[in-house]
Amino acid sequence: MQKRLAYLGIASLFLLAANASCLAQSGADLYQSKCQMCHAPDGSGNTPAGKAMKARPFNSPDVMKQSDADLTAVIKKGKNKMPAFEGKLTDAQIASLIEHIHTLQK
Numbered sequence: 001m002q003k004r005l006a007y008l009g010i011a012s013l014f015l016l017a018a019n020a021s022c023l024a025q026s027g028a029d030l031y032q033s034k035c036q037m038c039h040a041p042d043g044s045g046n047t048p049a050g051k052a053m054k055a056r057p058f059n060s061p062d063v064m065k066q067s068d069a070d071l072t073a074v075i076k077k078g079k080n081k082m083p084a085f086e087g088k089l090t091d092a093q094i095a096s097l098i099e100h101i102h103t104l105q106k
């Protein structure tokens with residue numbers, strides 16, 4: 001009996017560790033779950049939703065010239081058809097998303 005309890009304890013520790021790694025989601029994972037249905041995996045906006053809403057490619061000059069602060073503002077407050085993510089994403093998550101966007105601008 002005691003042994004079984006010990007196993008249970010170890011199993012729940014593993015579960016906790018798995019949960020913690022979900023919280024530390026990378027920008028790429030977040031992008032995949034929350035952004036790519038409009039912006040496309042490569043940031044081109046080449047998806048049915050992205051085309052319908054006129055999402056510009058992240059590597060277009062108009063987006064390239066925006067500072068990280070500008071991009072953060074769009075993600076937080078939204079812009080035209082771009083939904084606002086303030087309150088849904090933490091500042092750290094938005095920062096990691098912007099890092100991911102920069103990898104798509106190359």
Ligand code: HEC
Pocket residue numbers: 031034035036037038039049053054055056062063071072074075079080081082083085097098101
């Ligand atoms: C429902 C579709 C949709 C989703 C989901 C979406 N976006 Fe957008 N996004 C848009 C559209 C449309 C624009 C263009 C807004 C405009 O300038 O009119 C845009 C613009 C942007 C811009 C500014 C680039 C520019 O064109 O000036 C950034 C940065 C951005 N989105 C990041 C994100 C991130 C990060 C996520 C996920 C957390 C996300 N978007 C989710 C539709 C979406």
